[in-house]
């Protein structure tokens with residue numbers, strides 16, 4: 331369990347002080363893949379680096395399994411840091427050393443014998459899928475392969491925790507997905523707790539179970555990834571989520587609309603049921619679906635539809651439309667009227 335209690339970190343350069351992290355508190359359960367998301371400059375990196383005290387907090391506490399490690403220095407700090415591996419956006423490999431030596435170096439620093447190193451490095455390279463690259467230099471590797479070396483190095487000393495600082499931001503989409511899969515596998519197979527920061531909600535969605543949202547140095551919202559996507563509380567979070575779900579309609583679709591345009595959210599099994607055809611039959615309204623998708627987040631379905639409802643010109647048409655919208659409201663997670 332990692333606990334951050336009321337962490338604040340400020341940087342002063344020349345006469346300017348930047349309050350990078352402001353009163354941030356988090357509990358991260360062991361075995362979890364925990365995400366921290368926010369736009370550039372939100373303070374994510376600084377908060378992540380507080381966990382292994384690369385960025386010692388000005389105030390607040392860092393607890394690892396209930397032990398306060400905030401004030402540790404020297405050998406005691408180095409011992410704690412062995413329990414926390416880290417990977418970086420730009421990999422931070424030693425360019426003049428081979429893949430084998432990059433990984434071996436970490437083991438050497440931790441005091442492992444030659445024998446232990448010669449057994450452990452091939453095991454690690456196998457785990458990250460680089461058995462055939464032991465003698466290659468970083469310059470000979472693709473971005474994804476470099477990050478695999480970074481991961482092998484970070485988990486070499488059997489850490490409890492792996493900190494990931496924008497681990498896929500320098501990679502293309504496909505490679506990024508493969509690296510996230512590898513991190514997931516490491517979490518499941520080795521039980522290592524992962525804390526990952528990203529500016530992309532899509533990365534968080536793929537791999538994390540819980541997420542904290544940061545804005546201007548503060549944690550503004552925290553919860554299960556599914557819940558944050560389904561019902562974000564803060565406007566800032568809602569915008570991040572909407573951007574990821576990509577529900578923008580082309581302008582021409584919303585010009586000269588006749589009827590009521592709804593955004594409807596279905597959760598869990600409801601996302602797979604044909605509610606709208608039932609509504610059309612029951613209330614005699616027309617339904618035109620303009621946009622829709624079902625996302626699966628941690629294997630739970632989240633359905634989103636943008637639909638235009640309209641009524642005929644009969645006397646009770648308008649009231650039937652009202653009843654239809656109310657029925658949808660009662661049978662789905664959330665209904666937003668985009669245009670009436």
Ligand SMILES: Nc1ncnc2c1ncn2[C@@H]1O[C@H](COP(=O)(O)OP(=O)(O)OP(=O)(O)O)[C@@H](O)[C@H]1O
Nearest residue numbers: 341343348350368369370371372373374375376377
């Ligand atoms: N060593 C430093 N010295 C001075 N200012 C810093 C330092 N490190 C970070 N900052 C400032 O603190 C704020 C938070 O930076 P941080 O890197 O934690 O944000 P971030 O959310 O990780 O963003 P990014 O993804 O762009 O790195 C920014 O305004 C940044 O300029």
